[in-house]
Amino acid sequence: MDDATIICRCEDVTYGEVKKAIVSGLLIPGDIRKYTRAGMGSCQGRTCQRLLMQMLKEYSDSCEIAEDTINIRTPIQPISITELSVWDSEINEKE
Numbered sequence: 001m002d003d004a005t006i007i008c009r010c011e012d013v014t015y016g017e018v019k020k021a022i023v024s025g026l027l028i029p030g031d032i033r034k035y036t037r038a039g040m041g042s043c044q045g046r047t048c049q050r051l052l053m054q055m056l057k058e059y060s061d062s063c064e065i066a067e068d069t070i071n072i073r074t075p076i077q078p079i080s081i082t083e084l085s086v087w088d089s090e091i092n093e094k095e
């Protein structure tokens, strides 16, 4: 894969940026996420997490580290603003 290849579409993080982070010693997915912002976009890593984990396996010596996963934060599934506004209206009706 080319260094300019986008790994995380949400945050425009390239393969080269993630590789540089791993090679420089960041072997914990959460640290790579904080350093590169890969996995912090609107899909919360749903699209790029698997690629990040493959890169960790490829560029680190330890398979144990690669078993850790990036924490996906809520909402578990993206929801539209319309769905959110309907949900908000339903709560206000109950109050």
Ligand code: FES
Pocket: 007, 008, 009, 010, 011, 038, 039, 040, 041, 042, 043, 044, 045, 046, 047, 048, 049
């Ligand atoms: S593709 Fe990486 S957070 Fe969405």
